[in-house]
Amino acid sequence: MTTGTAAGRKYRALLPMIASYAASGGSLVISSAAQLLTFAILARFLGVHEFSLFVAITAVANIAVHLCGLGATECLVRRVARDPQIYPVMLGHNLILITTSGLLLVILGAMVLPFFFKVADDPVANIVLITVMLATNIVLVRAILFTEQVFIAFSDFASANKAVVGFALVRTAAAGCACLLLGVSTLDGWIIWQFSAHALFLVACIKVLAPLGLPRFQLVREELRLGLFFSIPFILKAARQNADLLVLSLVTSAEIMSSYSVARRIIESSYLSVDALNRILYPGTARASMGGLHNAVGRVRRIFLAALAISITASVTVWICAPILPYLFGHEYTSLVTFVRYLCWVVVPVACWAIPLEALGAAGHQGARGAVLGGGSLMGAALAAWATWYAAPQGTLISYYVIEIAMMMAAWLTYLRTLLRSAGESYPRSGAPAE
Numbered sequence: 001m002t003t004g005t006a007a008g009r010k011y012r013a014l015l016p017m018i019a020s021y022a023a024s025g026g027s028l029v030i031s032s033a034a035q036l037l038t039f040a041i042l043a044r045f046l047g048v049h050e051f052s053l054f055v056a057i058t059a060v061a062n063i064a065v066h067l068c069g070l071g072a073t074e075c076l077v078r079r080v081a082r083d084p085q086i087y088p089v090m091l092g093h094n095l096i097l098i099t100t101s102g103l104l105l106v107i108l109g110a111m112v113l114p115f116f117f118k119v120a121d122d123p124v125a126n127i128v129l130i131t132v133m134l135a136t137n138i139v140l141v142r143a144i145l146f147t148e149q150v151f152i153a154f155s156d157f158a159s160a161n162k163a164v165v166g167f168a169l170v171r172t173a174a175a176g177c178a179c180l181l182l183g184v185s186t187l188d189g190w191i192i193w194q195f196s197a198h199a200l201f202l203v204a205c206i207k208v209l210a211p212l213g214l215p216r217f218q219l220v221r222e223e224l225r226l227g228l229f230f231s232i233p234f235i236l237k238a239a240r241q242n243a244d245l246l247v248l249s250l251v252t253s254a255e256i257m258s259s260y261s262v263a264r265r266i267i268e269s270s271y272l273s274v275d276a277l278n279r280i281l282y283p284g285t286a287r288a289s290m291g292g293l294h295n296a297v298g299r300v301r302r303i304f305l306a307a308l309a310i311s312i313t314a315s316v317t318v319w320i321c322a323p324i325l326p327y328l329f330g331h332e333y334t335s336l337v338t339f340v341r342y343l344c345w346v347v348v349p350v351a352c353w354a355i356p357l358e359a360l361g362a363a364g365h366q367g368a369r370g371a372v373l374g375g376g377s378l379m380g381a382a383l384a385a386w387a388t389w390y391a392a393p394q395g396t397l398i399s400y401y402v403i404e405i406a407m408m409m410a411a412w413l414t415y416l417r418t419l420l421r422s423a424g425e426s427y428p429r430s431g432a433p434a435e
Helices: 002-067 072-082 084-115 123-153 157-181 187-212 221-251 254-270 272-288 293-329 336-362 366-391 394-430
Strands: none
Touching (some): 002 084, 002 123, 002 157, 002 187, 002 221, 002 254, 002 293, 072 084, 072 272, 072 336, 084 123, 123 187, 123 272, 221 254, 254 293, 254 336, 272 336, 293 336, 293 394, 336 366, 336 394
16 A cells, blocks of 8 residues: 555656646647648749759858857756756857857858859849848747747746747748748748748747846856857757758759658658657756756656667657658659658667766767767767768668767767766765665
């Protein structure tokens, strides 16, 4: 009877976490579905050539968006989760870095990309359109994603979920209105619609954040280095994730490149099932590891087992649903189902390395975390580019698995080494082994 009562109490204690995950996961699933629908609409109406151009420019922006803000959102989540009173300072810190770095990135991109991509025949119009697309996908996207991170820092997951879903639905509505209602079928036409949708949603984000307080504009100097440690691995990761797309655009047909990019987007959407778990547990892990990473070891173990089960389920689901994709994206994407079924299982090793790295980040070990992400992504970008150039698309697919499995091994070795060091540092103070 006592055992049953204890089990019941333990189950009831898990209910809030399960409910939070269901809400968080549900919001990300809805967001992912909306993004895929947006992608499908654009793929159908822009056509293979215009869509491949859209993907190529977006690939460049996807790298730059991680540099915008210099990783300041992580320190906001980590520090505000521990001390909400510091929010005005961290808000000002983020706004300064997002604005300055974003402006520099857009200017640099506007100077370089028009030499490689032709969106409009007129040179001046081409520069303007590419600049607008960069501003949308770098500065506006980073500012909008920042809104979600603010709510996560305060453990207000309901508002964070609304921000995620709202952003996805606004983009889908913009694509629907532009393509389905007004017949937009060129990239230059979509760029204006995309910018307008993002700008309107950003205004809404500013309004919902206003009650939390005004920013105090100052740089938190001790967080600049940690922010760079946090952002640089994601920049390198984005470079690795987009290196194959850029090389594919040079060595294969527009259909192969477009089908592979759609497959990649679907697989990346599958990661959201694990991201939903990390986003609700990151603040709690940050609090649990305040006295050292060893204090959160039991929590990390439970999160890992949950993430493993979730990732396997996601992979199986994607494999089963793959044959219906041509009806959504268009039958001209003939390689889509094959690419999706080859890539769907990569979600499992990604989940396996994400958990230990999130634990390192939550505990403030950004250097160790950055070394794994940065080193793995740097070598991965080179491997993906070489394999794609040498034997596309088969080499591209093989390199994907090689990279993620290597990342999984490196992440766990780094986590265990840091954990042992944390426990060893605690032992002289406590006089007894850490739990």
